[in-house]
Amino acid sequence: MLSAKCQVLRLMVPVTTIHYLVVAAALFVLGVIGVLTRRNVVIVLMSIELILNAVNLNLVAFSRMWGGLHGQVFSIFVVVDAAAEAAVGLGILIAFFRNNETINVDEIDLLKW
Amino acid sequence: MTPVATPFFFYLLSGLAIAGGLLVITRRNAIHSALALIVTLLAIAGLYLMLYAPFVAGVQIIVYAGGIMVLFLFVIMLVSLERTAKERQFNRMWPVGLLAGCSLLALFMSVYAKGKGLFVERGPQLPESENTQQIGIMLYGEAGRMGQYTFAFEIASLLLLVAILGAVIMAKKRI
Numbered sequence: 001m002l003s004a005k006c007q008v009l010r011l012m013v014p015v016t017t018i019h020y021l022v023v024a025a026a027l028f029v030l031g032v033i034g035v036l037t038r039r040n041v042v043i044v045l046m047s048i049e050l051i052l053n054a055v056n057l058n059l060v061a062f063s064r065m066w067g068g069l070h071g072q073v074f075s076i077f078v079v080v081d082a083a084a085e086a087a088v089g090l091g092i093l094i095a096f097f098r099n100n101e102t103i104n105v106d107e108i109d110l111l112k113w
Numbered sequence: 114m115t116p117v118a119t120p121f122f123f124y125l126l127s128g129l130a131i132a133g134g135l136l137v138i139t140r141r142n143a144i145h146s147a148l149a150l151i152v153t154l155l156a157i158a159g160l161y162l163m164l165y166a167p168f169v170a171g172v173q174i175i176v177y178a179g180g181i182m183v184l185f186l187f188v189i190m191l192v193s194l195e196r197t198a199k200e201r202q203f204n205r206m207w208p209v210g211l212l213a214g215c216s217l218l219a220l221f222m223s224v225y226a227k228g229k230g231l232f233v234e235r236g237p238q239l240p241e242s243e244n245t246q247q248i249g250i251m252l253y254g255e256a257g258r259m260g261q262y263t264f265a266f267e268i269a270s271l272l273l274l275v276a277i278l279g280a281v282i283m284a285k286k287r288i
Contacts, residue, residue, distance in 0.1 A: 014120070015120045015123045015163070016232065016233070016234070017232040017233070017234065018225055018229060018232045019123065019127075020160065020164065021225055021232065022221075022222070022225060023127040023130065023131065023160070025218060025221040025222070025225070026131050026134070026218070027130060027131065027134050027153070027157075028217075028221075029214045029215075029217055029218040029221070030131070030134040030135060030137070030138055030214075031134070031138075032213070032214045032217060033138055033210055033211060033213075033214035034137065034138035036206075036207075036209075036210030036211075036213060036214065037138070037203045037204060037206075037207040037210040037211065038138060038202065038203060038204075039201065039202060039203065039204050040143060040197060040202065042143045042146075042185065042188060042189055042192070043137070043138070043143060043146050045185070046137055046146055046147065046150050046185065047137065047138060049150065049177075049181065050134055050137060050138075050150070050153065053153070053154065053157050053177075056157070056169075056173075057157055057160060057161075060161055060164050060166050060169055061164060063164075063166070064164045064165060064166070064234070064238075065232060065233075065234050065235065066235065067234075067235065067238050069244070069247050069248055069251060070251075072166050072168065072169050072244075072248060073248055073251050073252060073262050075169055076169065076172055076248070076252075077262075077265065077269055079172055079173070079176055079177065080269045080272065080273060081272070082177070082181065083176060083180065083181055083273070083276070084272055084273055084275075084276035085276075086181050086184055086185070087184065087276050087277065087279075087280040088276050088279045088280050088283065090184060090185070090188040090280070091279060091280035091281070091282075091283030091284045092283050093188060093192060094188065094191060094192065094283065094284045095283045095284060097191070097192040098286075101194075102194075102197075103192050103194070103197060104197065104200075105204065106204055
């Protein structure tokens with residue numbers, strides 16, 4: 001019992017790259033679940049932000065692992081993309097809300113055959 | 114290199130980030146989701162600091178928590194309805210989505226468990242004090258020469274211009 005506890009502690013104490021990867025994977029999966037299950041478009045967009053943040057965390061962790069800065073520069077580009085995506089997505093949402101008075105994903109099926 | 118922050122901070126920040134993420138996808142009120150997302154973003158900024166990336170942490174706080182989230186809050190105020198908070202929050206296929214997410218997590222975990230030995234730190238670590246300067250050199254170049262990412266940086270500015278135009282045209286009443 002005690003040795004098992006010691007082993008868990010040894011696994012936990014030095015924070016290595018894999019710890020960050022596990023956190024990022026958890027955030028990514030939370031975002032995926034949000035995108036797949038929520039009905040509110042605003043929350044779907046927020047879940048996409050969660051996914052992008054998980055990717056950013058991975059990039060910075062790998063940049064730390066390799067000792068370079070390329071991952072950090074790339075994560076800044078990902079932030080730029082996230083800003084562009086949020087602006088355009090929310091603009092589309094406002095335009096849609098003005099016409100249809102709804103923000104439910106289930107009711108946005110104009111292009112569905 | 115001896116780490117500055119203790120593992121305790123790592124577990125605190127990652128716990129905050131994951132708890133915030135859980136709240137984002139479960140809250141009924143969109144404003145509450147946005148506030149939980151801000152908690153997550155700030156916790157991730159702390160994790161960046163622990164990874165010796167102060168510039169990315171600053172960008173995260175200023176652009177994400179300060180810019181994008183304000184945009185989200187404005188849009189929530191513009192489009193929020195009494196009705197949407199009262200009706201069903203999850204679509205009919207939510208067990209399938211949950212199952213897909215959990216199997217994705219299991220896939221990630223099995224990959225990480227198998228390849229644990231691959232993720233060891235290697236290569237010399239740059240001093241933290243030069244982080245911002247080095248990123249600036251990579252983005253803008255140095256001594257009149259173009260940096261490695263200057264062209265990509267210009268393309269990103271073009272992307273932002275297109276996004277601004279698209280957002281304005283989308284949100285206009287009549288085009």
